[in-house]
Structures are given as C-alpha cells and as structure tokens.
Amino acid sequence: MxxxxxxxxxxxxxxxxxxxxxxxxxxxxxxxxxxxxxxxxxxxxxxxxxxxxxxxxxxxxxxxxxxxxxxxxxxxxxxxxxxxxxxxxxxxxxxxxxxxxxxxxxxxxxxxxxxxxxxxxxxxxxxxxxxxxxxRMPIQYVLGEWDFRFLTLSMKQPVFIPRQETEELVGLVLHFHRKKPNLHFLEIGCGSGAISLSILHELQQSTGVAIDQSVDAINLTRHNAKRLCLSDRIQTHRCELSDSPRLPDCIMGKYDIIVSNPPYIFQEDMPDLAPEITRYEDPKALKGGVEGMDVTLRILNMARHLLLPGGSIWLEGDPRHPAMIQKWLRTNPHTQVQLVNVLKDFCQRTRFCHLKYLPYKR
Known part of the structure; x- marks a missing residue:
C-alpha cells in the first residue's frame, strides 16, 4: 500500500x-x-x-x-x-x-x-x-485517473485506490489461469474495477461478476467498464457479505475462481494510516476487524457453495494472515478449502494466498 x-x-x-x-x-x-x-x-x-x-x-x-x-x-x-x-x-x-x-x-x-x-x-x-x-489528497484522486497494468482507470473519492501489490495479484491470477481463456470469476470488493477489468482485458473470453458494499465503487466500476468497452462481460452488484449462511442472490452460481483484495487492516493499525488514506478513502474498504480477517473468513466460509470442484480462491492480505488462515482452516474442515500456496509481493512480504476448494471424495 x-x-x-x-x-x-x-x-x-x-x-x-x-x-x-x-x-x-x-x-x-x-x-x-x-x-x-x-x-x-x-x-x-x-x-x-x-x-x-x-x-x-x-x-x-x-x-x-x-x-x-x-x-x-x-x-x-x-x-x-x-x-x-x-x-x-x-x-x-x-x-x-x-x-x-x-x-x-x-x-x-x-x-x-x-x-x-x-x-x-x-x-x-x-x-x-x-x-x-x-x-494530502492522494495523487490518484488529484489526477482523476491512474494506470493499472495495461488499463487507465478513472479514480474518484472515496473509492479505494488500487495499489501496486494488487497489480501483482492480478498477474498471479493470469499466470495460473491463462490456459483457461473462458474463465468465469467472482470478485468480492471490486472498488474501481481494477482486478475484474484487468482480467477481462487480458483474457478476452472471460466473464465475471463483481460486487462491492459501496454504491460509489459499483458506479465507478460500471463507468470504467463502459469506458473500456468491457460492460458486456461483467455483472456488477452492490452487495455486502455477512455472516449469514444464506448467499446473496446476486452471486449465486458456480465460478472457476474467487478473487479479492478484501479490507484487511487490523483494527489496531487503523490510527497509523497516512492522512492520504484516512481523510479520503472509504474506511469500510480498509477496516478488516480486530484481526483484519472479517471479510476473508466470510469468503472462505461460502467458497464451497460458489466454486466448482478444484476452483481457486486468490486473496491479498496482511503478511500475518497466511499463518492465521492456515490455523483457521485446520479448525474449520467443513469448508473443504485448503491453502496451497503463499506468495510474496515486490517487497518480499508474504502478501498473497492461493487456496483451493477440494471437496471430500465420496
């Protein structure tokens, strides 16, 4: 960040x-x-x-x-x-x-x-x-646009600004799934649409569903999709995940992958964020709860209802999260999700988790 x-x-x-x-x-x-x-x-x-x-x-x-x-x-x-x-x-x-x-x-x-x-x-x-x-307005908001991989995206306060680490996350997704050009994905927390629109742009037969709790984020994703002529391959919905076992109707379906850069800032770390972040960006796109894992755990809990067998989950998170996720999965085997790889960002910090839904053999 x-x-x-x-x-x-x-x-x-x-x-x-x-x-x-x-x-x-x-x-x-x-x-x-x-x-x-x-x-x-x-x-x-x-x-x-x-x-x-x-x-x-x-x-x-x-x-x-x-x-x-x-x-x-x-x-x-x-x-x-x-x-x-x-x-x-x-x-x-x-x-x-x-x-x-x-x-x-x-x-x-x-x-x-x-x-x-x-x-x-x-x-x-x-x-x-x-x-x-x-x-102290972030430079992305000052300019009103920012480059993300091969796209120029409109930026608007208070929608979450995509960082360099998230460009790396998209690169990992594309590297692992490029052999499946018709990839069907779900993005949770789309913000400006950076992740979804990059996947659509680089895998030109792919389709996706993108959700966010913020009306501003959904409107900006739709605006960017229209500008980039990608609207016909993406559905966008305002939707906030909860701890309820019932899935939101807008995301019902089966996907090859779920990808997310969820809110992952620890509650105790929020006061230490720079003024560029605290004054301008949506705090709900940042605050991940006491341990920064509120949305992450909701994703892991619902994954088996959304993924095809063998489907992947790609998450960006805090360097402390991979060990915490592994521990949580051991105590929640009903999810049938396994952590298969942890990858580092350009600063050599453990940043990305690749998980898979591997249902029990009957």
Whole structure:
C-alpha cells in the first residue's frame, strides 16, 4: 500500500540527466542525484522564482521551473515523495501518462520538454492540482485517473485506490489461469474495477461478476467498464457479505475462481494510516476487524457453495494472515478449502494466498 517506488524515479532521472544538463547549460559531468539537485539549485541555472505565500506558483516560466518550485513547496509542507507528486501532476497537465514515463521514448522527450515554457492556462491548472495535493489528497484522486497494468482507470473519492501489490495479484491470477481463456470469476470488493477489468482485458473470453458494499465503487466500476468497452462481460452488484449462511442472490452460481483484495487492516493499525488514506478513502474498504480477517473468513466460509470442484480462491492480505488462515482452516474442515500456496509481493512480504476448494471424495 505504497506510492510508486522512488527507485524507479531515480533510474528515470539518471537516464535523461545528461541531456537535461546540456539543455540547462549546467556544467556537471557525473550523473548523480546530488548533481541533479545542484543543477536545479545552482547559480549556473536560470533564476528560480519563489512560490507565492499561498502556495501557488504564479510566476512559473518553464516546466523545469514548475517542477523545481512545487517539489520545494511539497518538501516544505512534508508531502510524501514530493518529487513524484510534482512530476505526476505536471506530466498529467502536459498530457503525459504515468505508464509511459519510464520508456526510452518518453525519457528523451522529457529532457527537452523540461525547458518548454508553460502558458497561463497550464500554470493555473498545475497550481490548482498541486493545491489539492497540499491538502494530502492522494495523487490518484488529484489526477482523476491512474494506470493499472495495461488499463487507465478513472479514480474518484472515496473509492479505494488500487495499489501496486494488487497489480501483482492480478498477474498471479493470469499466470495460473491463462490456459483457461473462458474463465468465469467472482470478485468480492471490486472498488474501481481494477482486478475484474484487468482480467477481462487480458483474457478476452472471460466473464465475471463483481460486487462491492459501496454504491460509489459499483458506479465507478460500471463507468470504467463502459469506458473500456468491457460492460458486456461483467455483472456488477452492490452487495455486502455477512455472516449469514444464506448467499446473496446476486452471486449465486458456480465460478472457476474467487478473487479479492478484501479490507484487511487490523483494527489496531487503523490510527497509523497516512492522512492520504484516512481523510479520503472509504474506511469500510480498509477496516478488516480486530484481526483484519472479517471479510476473508466470510469468503472462505461460502467458497464451497460458489466454486466448482478444484476452483481457486486468490486473496491479498496482511503478511500475518497466511499463518492465521492456515490455523483457521485446520479448525474449520467443513469448508473443504485448503491453502496451497503463499506468495510474496515486490517487497518480499508474504502478501498473497492461493487456496483451493477440494471437496471430500465420496
């Protein structure tokens, strides 16, 4: 649940920094982060004008000016990853997309475009979006869109923002099930539709049902499905799972897989979440109960009524959850669900559980 890695940004800066130095008439030869900072702040570079007291950058002349000034302002206000926040907002206003910023073509273009002069309309738009970020609004909501795997999804407060870990979850699902192109799946807690729509996009004969307790989430999933021309292969329903043994009518059926990034934050961990999360995202999409497993256990309890024999359950969760799930399954054999694999995320934390419904042989 982190913003994109600073490492990717540094690699990107290192790649185009020589061209940037030439364009700026700076005299640095060694390509380093310190050198880049020096270039921005050095007297060799064009004079940078200070931001106005209210925080807007009203006298910006070039893209580089705006990047420098807003990065500095975000640092002063202790905004997380200030360089990324400024870079994403400015790139968005100029028509760049996040997924393209790490390609050779965009690196080459960006070095030149840093010296491009901004017009008044562009400057005003950058200032307006940066003001929202100063209020700790997540960058995804500020931009109103975000890339997830191969899709650009609309983002809207307070719908849960998909993270990098969830992109990995989708990758695992596709890796294990790509040989079944007509996969029929159920997603529990669809949010913006990131998981379901990615599966539909990459397995073009697949079909799915997606549910969420939030009206805002269902409306956003439907909006994204329509934008991406995927509405004909997905059903969306507002539905909240409960501890009742009766299944909601909207999900009745047999599925090849159930996939979910359920609310999994421990109750005791909720106060420690960043302001970007607590102020803007739906708390019901985050709070998983005392041990972060309320929705997870409901999924495991109902799985045998929804999955075909041998069907899979894919869950994202807290690193503490795999051991807890295994212990719970041992004391609840009636579920006929077995934990078959635990996988790590890009930070090498146990994050994903692959389970199967394996009914008793009679």
């Amino acid at each position: 982190t913003y994109p890695s600073r490492i990717r940004w540094l690699k990107y800066l290192n790649h185009y920094s020589k061209a940037l130095y030439r364009a700026a008439n700076c005299q640095y030869q060694q390509v380093t982060w310190q050198g880049l900072r020096s270039c921005f702040y050095s007297s060799h570079c064009p004079t940078e004008r200070k931001a106005e007291e209210c925080g807007s950058v009203g006298q910006t002349h070039t893209v580089r000016d705006a990047l420098h000034q807003w990065t500095r302002k975000f640092k002063e206000e202790k905004i997380p990853e200030p360089d990324l926040s400024a870079g994403y907002i400015i790139g968005h206003v100029l028509g760049f997309k996040r997924a393209f910023l790490d390609t050779p073509e965009m690196r080459a273009m960006y070095a030149t475009d840093l010296m491009t002069r901004l017009d008044e309309k562009q400057t005003d738009r950058i200032n307006g979006l940066c003001q929202k970020r100063l209020q």
